[in-house]
Amino acid sequence: DADVTQTPRNRITKTGKRIMLECSQTKGHDRMYWYRQDPGLGLRLIYYSFDVKDINKGEISDGYSVSRQAQAKFSLSLESAIPNQTALYFCATSDRTALLYNEQFFGPGTRLTVL
Amino acid sequence: SQQGEEDPQALSIQEGENATMNCSYKTSINNLQWYRQNSGRGLVHLILIRSNEREKHSGRLRVTLDTSKKSSSLLITASRAADTASYFCATDVSNTGKLIFGQGTTLQVKP
Numbered sequence: 001d002a003d004v005t006q007t008p009r010n011r012i013t014k015t016g017k018r019i020m021l022e023c024s025q026t027k028g029h030d031r032m033y034w035y036r037q038d039p040g041l042g043l044r045l046i047y048y049s050f051d052v053k054d055i056n057k058g059e060i061s062d063g064y065s066v067s068r069q070a071q072a073k074f075s076l077s078l079e080s081a082i083p084n085q086t087a088l089y090f091c092a093t094s095d096r097t098a099l100l101y102n103e104q105f106f107g108p109g110t111r112l113t114v115l
Numbered sequence: 116s117q118q119g120e121e122d123p124q125a126l127s128i129q130e131g132e133n134a135t136m137n138c139s140y141k142t143s144i145n146n147l148q149w150y151r152q153n154s155g156r157g158l159v160h161l162i163l164i165r166s167n168e169r170e171k172h173s174g175r176l177r178v179t180l181d182t183s184k185k186s187s188s189l190l191i192t193a194s195r196a197a198d199t200a201s202y203f204c205a206t207d208v209s210n211t212g213k214l215i216f217g218q219g220t221t222l223q224v225k226p
Contacts, residue, residue, distance in 0.1 A: 042217055043203070102148075102214060104214060
């Protein structure tokens with residue numbers, strides 16, 4: 001969905017490096033999410049944010065941190081990258097006013113490789 | 116742990132045939148959603164069924180929900196090669212605002 005953008009699209013880094021993945025959206029949604037996808041495991045939730053002042057840990061938050069700089073921006077950081085963080089990372093958004101539905105809109109993903 | 120378990124993990128059919136995928140879940144839900152993912156790309160929302168609904172249609176898609184069995188199925192009729200993708204169910208768990216995804220079914224439609 002072009003309304004949700006992620007940068008970079010691909011990143012190769014080394015063990016121990018700090019990296020940041022960025023997500024921006026023009027949909028005006030309050031809620032934003034970070035997932036990682038590993039083969040055979042589907043998507044797992046890392047962090048989610050219901051507004052700028054509300055950030056929550058997801059299923060697999062260890063080794064990650066996030067920052068919600070504005071309604072439209074939600075960044076994911078790996079403080080000290082390790083090889084098992086090699087995965088495909090997705091940002092998603094949803095509309096708080098559609099509370100009963102929670103349809104999520106996904107960015108194109110960032111492929112991260114940690115050597 | 117994953118909320119949704121999908122079955123089968125992989126499915127290969129001929130163009131024109133129907134494809135059925137199943138999803139089971141564990142806890143109470145507001146709704147259940149199905150998403151599609153083309154290889155290495157972002158997920159795209161296909162259809163949503165609310166917990167008080169039993170069946171829903173959208174074009175060639177038919178979704179059923181059985182809350183007593185905590186299961187759902189996605190039927191794609193008259194499949195096309197362009198339907199080749201991975202399909203994920205996601206449950207909107209009551210009062211959490213989160214979606215929990217299954218592991219997905221990889222569908223290959225042969226021309």
